[in-house]
Amino acid sequence: MGRYFHLRHAPSLSTTSFSTGQLAATRLFSGCSPLGMTETIPAEESFLCELQLSEVADHETWRRGRLMLKRGYPKDAIRILDLRDEVRTFAGSPLDALSFYMPLSVIDEFADDVGAARVGGLRCEPGLTDPVIAHLGATLLPALHAPEDTSQLFFDHLALAVSAHLLHRYGGLRAPARVPVGGLSAARERTAKDLLARRIDGNISIAEVASACGLSRAHFSKAFRHSTGTTPHQWLQQHKVDKARQLLSATRLPIAEIAIACGFADQSHLTRTFTRQVGMAPATWRRAAAS
Secondary structure, eight states, X not given: OTTTXXXXXXXXXXXXXXXXOOOEEEEEXXXXXXXXXXXXXXXXXXXXXXXXXXXXXXXXXXXXXXXXXXXXXXXXXXXXXXXXXXXXXXXXXXXXXXXXXXXXXXXXXXXXXXXXXXXXXXXXXXXXXXXXXXXXXXXHHHHHHOGGGOOHHHHHHHHHHHHHHHHHHHSOOOOOOOOOOOOOOHHHHHHHHHHHHHTXXXXXXXXXXXXXXXXXXXXXXXXXXXXXXXXXXXXXXXXXXXXXXXXXXXXXXXXHHHHHHTTOSSHHHHHHHHHHHHSSOHHHHHHHHHO
């Protein structure tokens, strides 16, 4: 996306949660300069949902070499592009947007996973304000600019949330009525937690944990939350902080070494997460525990 939009730096994350393709998120930011005309995105079986992070006053959408739409977009507005149409766009004003790239194969796989009929694509009225996508986008932005602090598990969780919302609202996905999902069995909960704890750096996909439990991604995610009250990512973050507290109180290891042992990118990553959950920095907590 960055290359087609003539952007030298376009931070991006992609999920490994789907076996048939990758859902990717990319920040498209032209700074204070108008974006101008993009390259034509070659036709492919994919869709692009673009969330405007700031107002763009002058914007055009071109399909197969023809101008199809000319309008501005307010902040938090979205548009969905069918990339089968050889799309290009023009922005006569600065652009700041978050794009979610979703291949049709991923859309089909998600529908299959929840036992629903395939929807064939996504569509919406351009300029629609979507507070759900705006909230998910705001949650994702820090991860795009600090990927070293971001686990695969975290982005997989967000990617599934984005997929579910887009397919339900703009694809007409209707999952069949089912008996409400209960929690995991004791054995499956133990399997999931053991696997997450062994991969403490978070570089494991929801699909991998679900497969180890013999469940689909959607079923596993609901059952795990039902059993633990948290998502797999949230459970792992708490587990890492708990392990850090144990090492802080029982050893004299430097905090930088404890951070690496507990799956954090570095000491500052541990400090931010620990302070957010515990209410004080690791060094302060260690002194208080020792007094």
